[in-house]
Amino acid sequence: MRSGNARYCLRKHEIGHTAENALELPGDLTVQANSTPVHSSQTQPHPKLQATIARHLQHVFRREPSAAGRRAFTALGERLLGAAFVLDAGCGTGDSTVALARVFPDRLVIGVDKSAARLVLGQRRLVRADAPPNAILLRCELVDFWQLAATTGLRCTHQFLLYPNPWPKPEQFKRRWPAHPILPAILALGGEIELRTNWRVYAQEFATALRLAGRLSSCEAFVADSPLSPFERKYAASGHLLWRCRASLGSTTGS
């Protein structure tokens, strides 16, 4: 699964003995209970967050989706039109995609990630006999996915953003999803949205974005009794306080 000659939509029957399967596992995929909490000089939502969000909510995000993103999206787009589907955004190795596919057996559950190395591990899981048939992994840049989904008018029933990289330095805040110009497209995809993180500030920033967009949200610390993803498992085992922010984004297909 390399860009340039990629098979973007990865399903059971498409998996073979490919060179991709020989990729080495990224080191951070091992679940260890010694993860350090997020360190940042930023201890509150960024002072420029509200102005940034307000600007993004008012202006169209003028960006051309990448050719690779278009190809990946096209591979799946028709299956999603009018379908009840769940997005696992930044699914990594797809553990959460599989778990969510079992929670929502009547929906397609699409795990999207840009990392080929992580998705290869998910592919291996999807070929097992007990893998849920409604789980699909897609290699795609999320900004492309959300942008193309908004253009196509797709609506999902649920979106999960599990432990996205929070870019914790203050000067990086515009890379976080709440302060990113893609925010309106995330909101347009609709459904019940849930972001989980081990960084309180990030959950608060997401709640701020939802509030400014006129959505009621709940933001709370929680205990992950049954971790949904490897990072959740790792952070829970390391004793981190976990946060989640949830909201209903409005009308969906099949919810």
Ligand SMILES: C[S@@+](CC[C@H](N)C(=O)[O-])C[C@H]1O[C@@H](n2cnc3c(N)ncnc32)[C@H](O)[C@@H]1O
């Ligand atoms: C910290 S890992 C979390 C993985 C998984 N959700 C979990 O909780 O175990 C963040 C994941 O998001 C993916 N990611 C980050 N930014 C992305 C983007 N712009 N487009 C697609 N994937 C992205 C990374 O490749 C990585 O797999």
